[in-house]
Structure formats: structure tokens, C-alpha cells
Amino acid sequence: MKIAVCVKQVPEGSRRIDAATKRLDRSGEGALNPYDAYAVEEALRLRDASGEGEVVVVSVGPASAADAIRKTLAMGADRAVLVSDDAAAGSDLVATSYVLANALERESSDLVVFGYQAADSDGAVLWAAVADRLRRPVVSQVAELRLESGRVRGKRQTEFGYDVIEAPLPAVVAVTDAINEPRYPSLKGIMGAKRKPQETLTLAELGIEAERAGEAGSRTVVLALNEPPSRGEARRIEDDGDAAARIVEFLLEKRLL
Amino acid sequence: MNLDLSQEHELVRSTVREFAVERVAPVAEELDRESRFPYELVAELAELGLMGMPIPEEYGGAGTDTLSYAIAVEELTRIDSSVAITVAAHTSLGTMPIYLFGTEAQKREWLPRLASGRNLAAFGLTEPEAGSDAGATRTRAEARDGSWVINGSKIFITNAGTDISACVTITALTGEGEISNLIVSNGTPGYGISQPMHKLGWHASDTRELSFEHCAVPEGNLLGERGRGYQQFLEILDGGRISVAAMGVGLAQGAYDLAFAYAQERRQFGRPISKFQAVQFKLADMATEIEAGRALVYKAAWLKDQGRPFAREAAMAKLYTGELSNRAANWALQIHGGYGYMDEYAISRLYRDQKILEIGEGTNEVQRMVIARHLGL
Ligand SMILES: Cc1cc2nc3c(=O)[nH]c(=O)nc-3n(C[C@H](O)[C@H](O)[C@H](O)COP(=O)(O)OP(=O)(O)OC[C@H]3O[C@@H](n4cnc5c(N)ncnc54)[C@H](O)[C@@H]3O)c2cc1C
Numbered sequence: 001m002k003i004a005v006c007v008k009q010v011p012e013g014s015r016r017i018d019a020a021t022k023r024l025d026r027s028g029e030g031a032l033n034p035y036d037a038y039a040v041e042e043a044l045r046l047r048d049a050s051g052e053g054e055v056v057v058v059s060v061g062p063a064s065a066a067d068a069i070r071k072t073l074a075m076g077a078d079r080a081v082l083v084s085d086d087a088a089a090g091s092d093l094v095a096t097s098y099v100l101a102n103a104l105e106r107e108s109s110d111l112v113v114f115g116y117q118a119a120d121s122d123g124a125v126l127w128a129a130v131a132d133r134l135r136r137p138v139v140s141q142v143a144e145l146r147l148e149s150g151r152v153r154g155k156r157q158t159e160f161g162y163d164v165i166e167a168p169l170p171a172v173v174a175v176t177d178a179i180n181e182p183r184y185p186s187l188k189g190i191m192g193a194k195r196k197p198q199e200t201l202t203l204a205e206l207g208i209e210a211e212r213a214g215e216a217g218s219r220t221v222v223l224a225l226n227e228p229p230s231r232g233e234a235r236r237i238e239d240d241g242d243a244a245a246r247i248v249e250f251l252l253e254k255r256l257l
Numbered sequence: 258m259n260l261d262l263s264q265e266h267e268l269v270r271s272t273v274r275e276f277a278v279e280r281v282a283p284v285a286e287e288l289d290r291e292s293r294f295p296y297e298l299v300a301e302l303a304e305l306g307l308m309g310m311p312i313p314e315e316y317g318g319a320g321t322d323t324l325s326y327a328i329a330v331e332e333l334t335r336i337d338s339s340v341a342i343t344v345a346a347h348t349s350l351g352t353m354p355i356y357l358f359g360t361e362a363q364k365r366e367w368l369p370r371l372a373s374g375r376n377l378a379a380f381g382l383t384e385p386e387a388g389s390d391a392g393a394t395r396t397r398a399e400a401r402d403g404s405w406v407i408n409g410s411k412i413f414i415t416n417a418g419t420d421i422s423a424c425v426t427i428t429a430l431t432g433e434g435e436i437s438n439l440i441v442s443n444g445t446p447g448y449g450i451s452q453p454m455h456k457l458g459w460h461a462s463d464t465r466e467l468s469f470e471h472c473a474v475p476e477g478n479l480l481g482e483r484g485r486g487y488q489q490f491l492e493i494l495d496g497g498r499i500s501v502a503a504m505g506v507g508l509a510q511g512a513y514d515l516a517f518a519y520a521q522e523r524r525q526f527g528r529p530i531s532k533f534q535a536v537q538f539k540l541a542d543m544a545t546e547i548e549a550g551r552a553l554v555y556k557a558a559w560l561k562d563q564g565r566p567f568a569r570e571a572a573m574a575k576l577y578t579g580e581l582s583n584r585a586a587n588w589a590l591q592i593h594g595g596y597g598y599m600d601e602y603a604i605s606r607l608y609r610d611q612k613i614l615e616i617g618e619g620t621n622e623v624q625r626m627v628i629a630r631h632l633g634l
Contacts, residue, residue, distance in 0.1 A: 031271070070264055074272075184276050187306030187319035190268050238524070 001053030001147075003043040004109035005077065006100060006130070007036040009061050009068035010120040022222045023090060024120050032068035035115030037075075037182035038175050042145055043113050044076045045180065050147070054078045056107055060088060060099050066198070073193035074185030080196070081107070085203040087210040095217035097129035102206050104134060111152060114174040116141065127174040137167035143178040266325055273329045276305065277336035285337040288461035289606050292453065294419050295340055295461050303374025307344060312356055316364055318372035323496075324558040327503040331554070334507030335514070338610035339461035341504055346415035346462075347371070349497040350618075351378025354426045354438060358481030358489055363440070367424065376423035381411035381467055382490055389623050391428070392487055396469060398429040398439055403476050405431070405439055407447070407469040417443075418450040418465040425467065428486045431479075436486035440478040447472030458609035494618055495568040498575040499561065501618045502554045505578025506547060508611055512582070512589035513543045515604045519593050530592070539588045547585065550578040569631035576624035579615040586611040 009030040018025045043055045057072045057080040059065050069080045083103050091099065104112055112134070117124035131138035143162070144155035152171045156163040157178060185193075203213055211217060237246050251257040262270070280301060288295055302308055310326040312318025326348065333341035352371045355363055355378070370376045387393040396409025407429055417425050424442050431437040441448050451466035481489055517540055520531035530536050553574040560567035586608045590597040597604045615621050 067264065067267070070268055071271075074268055184305055185268065185272050186304070187269070187310060187321060187325075188314070190265055190272065191320060193268070194265065 001047065001050050001111075002107070002109040003046060003053065003055050003111045003113060004104055004107050005036070005039050005043045005055060005057050005072070005113045006104075006126075007040065007057055007059050007068060007072055007115070008033045008118050008120075009059070009065035010034075010118055017225045017227065019225075021090070022225045026062065026064075030064055030067060032071045033115055033118045033120070035117055035119065035175075035177060036068075036072075037115070038177050038179050039113040039115040040072045040075055040077060041180045041182040042175050043111075044183075046111070046145070046147060056081060056109065058100065058103050058107065059083070060091070060096055060103070062089070063200070066200075069198065070193050071185060073196045073198070074189040075183055076185075076189060078196065080198045082198070082200045083203070083206060084200050085213070087203055087216075088213040090215040090218065091213055092218035092220045093123060093126060093129055094219045095213050097126055097133055098217060099203065099206070099208060099213050100126070101130050101133035102208055103201070104130065106206065108170075110169045111147070112136070112170075112172045114172065116174050116176050127172055131172035134170075134172065136170055136172050138172040138174070139165045139167055140174040142173050142175045145173060145175065145179065262324075262328075265321075266328060269321070269325045270328050270332060272305075273307070273332040274335070276301075277333050277340075281333065281336045281340050285340075285461075286600070286603065286606065288337075288339060290460075290600065292455075292460040294463050295343065296420070298340055299343060299374060299377075299421070302340075302344060308347060308374025309352060309368075309372025310348060312348075312352060312368060312372035316356065316368035316372055317370070318368070322558075322562045323499060324555060324562055327499055327554055327558045330500045330503040331507035331510070331551075334504040335511035337461075338504065338508060338607070339459050341507065342415060342459055342462045343377075345497075345500040345504065346379070347374075347377050349500045350380035350493060351416055351424075351426070353496060354380060354480060354489065354493050355440070357492065358438065358485075362477070363480070367440070370423060376421050377416045377419055378423060379414050379417035379425040380490075380493065381414045381417065381425045381427040383413050384410060385412050389620060391490065392436065394428050394430060394436060396427060396429040398431050398437070400431070400476070401473075404473040405429075405476065405478065407439065407441065407472040407474065409469050411467040413454070414465050414467055416463050417467055418453065419463045422463075426480055427467075427469075428490055431483055431486075435484045436490075437483050438480035438486045438489055439474060440480055441469070441472065441474050442478075445472055445474055457612060458606070459613060495571055496561065497618050498571040498624075499554065499557050499567075501614060502550075502557065502571065502574035502578045505575070505582040505614050506551045506554050508582040508607060508614065509543065509547050509550065509578065509585035512585040512604060512607050512611075513540065513547060515602075515607070516540060516543070516589035516592040519596075519604075523594075536592055539592060543585050543588060546581045550574070550581045553577055569628065572619075572624045572627040572631070575619065576621055576628065579621055579624070582611050582614050 010033045012029040012031045047053045047055050055077045057077045060083045063084050114127035139154035141156045142154035143157040146153045153166045306319035309318035310321045314320040330345050355367050371378050382391050398405040398407045422443050447470045449468040454464045521529050523530045557567050557570035557574045590604050590608045593604050596602050
């Protein structure tokens, strides 16, 4: 059983936009996308439950993404592949999914696990695009996952309850944060992470022409990215002992109560 | 010169910080209020390998360097001192003597369960009549029929009386002017452990008085060479000071973080109090001193990891961060005003937990004596 987990490094703290490039400012500290920790955890559990197999972490991103990758190795993943190339910067969904699909193609895993979304761009569709490129079935919003005789069965969280969906392997799944409680890396894991195989690949090494990645390979153009408008006529209620009454009054006035 | 931490060190920091914020912070106030020993947290810390960080893997530890250990203790103290001292006293005072001075058989017997965190160990040096003057121990051990028979008492001993405490290493007179270290297992007849002592802070940490009445331990429980007890405990304290110094930085950082956030939320005279220069200057001073204190602690840890002499720097780090944490806790509470005096505000706990950092493992005065000796005075 070979499981690939796609992970991303996201900027830590509040999001900032670089006005010049209209991209997310990635200059500060980064961390493993919180949703991806659930994907890693689920992959480790599946591997450990089956008693054999391999969990390989795959990421497309800047060299600094190695920090996020190290955390996944410390958690227990077996090895990592990072596709890092200046020409891939500024990739949109189309370009990123193309690069990622190529990297995954090379791994030919039985299962690809994604976190449901990234905390920086909030796209929540990359898994669908990658599954489409790989021509594999995809189960999204997975809150419970089981593998049985060559099939994956996912309990899918919806607004109205649960759907249970089964698909043949190889498949792609996107998990939610309800699926498990990700472990903390152990000290032994942290000390051992450095010794695990970590590959960094360029686009050329993956056989990807530069014009299929980055802005050149993107089908969307970011026209404007703006900070949210200030909340104009916000009213501030200082508590002089009657704040609750004044808030109720305000809500009544706006017909919200 | 390179002041960057390695990637492992960064990952130790982010992991322990996450653990402290997610697992310790939510229960810290309750543990303090109920003076309850944090068994569940110790089990989780053990799972992560945090109960035996600097002990090599072959003995069940995590095999990290001193700097990683200091960073972990710092990050725990930033959130809660009781949990941090439970780890630090177990590691530096309880387990280290056996690792440093034990025979191979003693290491095999004790280290796997201690370094894995299944059991806790304590170090009993202080006595009612032997505090700063720790060499004035009155506890006696006589060799009799293949045993050491111990009579005497110890006071203020951390981690000795929990449900998972396995042993205490004590200093005792084994002859005239001859001090040796002996391991005493919990449950040995004649070894009495008091009820938990009531104290100003560290409420969730286990502190006990110990008594030994004709308490016989096997001959083989002598730790290291007979008569080397004095040098051994000095060496233990040298190393232990690095972790207590790390607690000083962690506590100061925790106090600063609370004050920094509070100063921006609290409004008086129509603006956040962080807009007043008097408040800003306190925060600026705290941030500056924390930076200096952290550099001292990491330098001492780094020297130890390089196998170089570190005792002078460790005493300096302990002294500086003990006093720094006092100023930081005081200022941080001041910035909180009356709210900081209330139990619901974490700063009140940090304020109470701080004082011991200027007393335990050598008072400020004792650190100055140690430093002066290193200066050749
Ligand atoms: C919560 C807690 C946990 C502890 N845990 C442990 C433990 O696990 N194991 C252990 O062995 N001990 C432990 N201790 C004991 C601690 O190390 C001692 O309290 C400390 O060393 C000081 O000793 P003392 O209390 O007897 O003070 P004293 O030595 O009586 O000191 C009183 C004052 O006199 C000053 N003084 C003493 N001698 C001199 C001098 N020559 N010159 C100038 N000033 C001097 C001191 O600095 C201090 O200000 C713990 C203490 C506490 C409170």
C-alpha cells in the first residue's frame, strides 16, 4: 500500500498581500497548512493499520516549504518529494494541478490524500483538478475513511448528514478536520526526520515545460487583490455597565431580533 | 558566528509550543486551583519523548542535545511552570545523576522507565539544616549486612511523592566528612513521604518532605563512587541550572506575551493603554531583557553541547533570568492592573510561580557566589 499525501506550506499568522505582485506575501514564517496535518495523520493511520506500505509526502512550493515537509516526516511520513522551481511561482489552480499531477504520476500510489483546503488561498478544489488529471475517482469532504479489498470507502460530511461513497483504488480523497486528531511529532520523530529521504525536483526533472507552470501555465489572471474594506460605520459600544442593553437596542433597531 | 537555530531546534520549539498552547493552557488554571498533579499531561509528554530528552535512545530517551531540552522547558514554562518543573526536575535532577554516575547495571535498571516517562525520579539534596549550605547534610547512611541503613530527612523535594514516582537519589554522610549519593526506591520500608506541601506557586507540582528511619537499601544502590557525593551534586546542579534558567526566560516570555496582548485590548482615557509611553517602555524593556536572557541560556546550553566548560555561564544564565522573570512578571501584572490580581487572569499564576526561580537550585545569592568563584575571587 503506497499512500501519497499532498501538503502545502502556508504563511503563518494573518494573511498579507504583496501589492506589487498581487500574490500572497510568503516572506514571513511559514507552517504546514493545518488541514494537511489531518491528511498526513490519516495516511499514517492507514499505513500503520495495514502494517506495511509507505507514506510519501508531495509538495509544490518554494524551498522554504521544506519546513512544513520536515514536520510531516517528524510525524512519521516515510519520505518526501518537493517540486521547487522559480518558474512555478504564481501558478494558479490549472498550473499547480498540472505540476502536482506529474509529480504524483511518478509515484503511482494507490491512494492520494489531500487536506480539504489550504488556509492561505482557500481554494478547496485542487484535489478535484488533480484527480481529473490523473483520471482517478475522487471522494471529498471525507470525515471517515476505510480501505477494503482494493476499494476506498469514505463517509462524506454534508449539510444534511452523511453520504457514504465507495470508489476503486487508485483514488483521490480530500479529508476534513473532523476525520482525526493529528499527532504531535515526537522528539524521536523530530530527531529522525533529517535521515529520511527528501528529494527536491525542478520542473525540468519532472519533464514539465516551463510554459505549463507559473503564470505562463495559468489560465486565470489576478486583476486585483485588495485588503477587505474597513467596516465603515461600525459602532463601538464601550461598556459602562449597560452594554448588553445597548447591544439589544441596536439589534432591535436593525430588526435583527 | 551563526546564531540560527537548526531546523530540528525550530521544530522542537514549534511542536512544544503547540502542545503547551493546545494541551496545557486549557487546564493550567484548574490544575493550579485544585493543586492537582498533571498525570494526564505527563503521560502525553512521555508519549512525545519529552520526559527524557537528553538521555540517549539506548536507555529509552530521545537523545537530543541540551539546547533542544532548554527550548522545550522554555516553551512549557511560557504557558505553565508546574508542568515545566515536573519535566525539568525529573530530567535534570532525578534522571541525570543515574545516567551520569550510575553503573551499567543501575542505568539498565532505572533509565528505561524514567527516560520514557513511565516513572518519575527525584533528587533529595536539601535538608532542614542544609539549604544553601547543601554540603552540611546530616542524613547518615551506615553500611550494615550488605545494606545501607539511612536515617535523616529531606525537605522541599520535587516529584518524590506522585503515584508514578519510582525513586529518589539522596545525598548522605557515609562516613565522617564523606558524602555519597544513594538511590532509594519508593516503597522501601522506613522511607516516609509527607503530604504535599502547601506553597505560593507551582501548585500542580509535587513537593514533599522525606524522612528516613532505619531505611535499608541494597549496597548496590550506592550511586557512583563512595565519597564522591559532593562533587556529583555540584555537577548535577551545574547542568540543572540551564533548565531552571530556561524556565526564567519562558516565564518572562509568557508574562510579556500576556501583557502585550492585554495592553492592546484594554482601553482607558479613550485609547488602548499600549498607546501610553509608560506602558510601551515597560514592554520595550521586557522584550530587550528577554532577548539578552535567552542568549545567555542558549550560550550555556551550547557550551555544554560542545563539551566545553559551562558552569560559569549556567550560573550567570540562572541568576540573570531568575531576576529578569521577577521584573517581567511584576511589570506584566502591573500592566494588567486589578484584573491581573484576579485568579481568572493567567498573569496572576505566572506572578506566583515566578518567585521560586530565584530560590530553587541555588538562590540568587548562591549564584553570585558561584560566579564570583569562577571569576577567581
Ligand atoms: C518548590 C521548591 C522545590 C524544591 N525542589 C527541590 C528538590 O527537588 N530537591 C532539592 O534538593 N531541593 C529542592 N528545593 C530546595 C531549594 O533548592 C532550597 O530551598 C534552596 O537551595 C535554598 O535553601 P533554603 O531554602 O534552605 O534557604 P537558606 O539556605 O536558608 O537561605 C536563606 C537566605 O539566606 C541566603 N544565604 C544563605 N547562605 C548565604 C551566604 N553564604 N551568603 C549570602 N546569602 C546566603 C540565601 O540566599 C537566602 O536568601 C526546592 C525548594 C522549593 C521551594
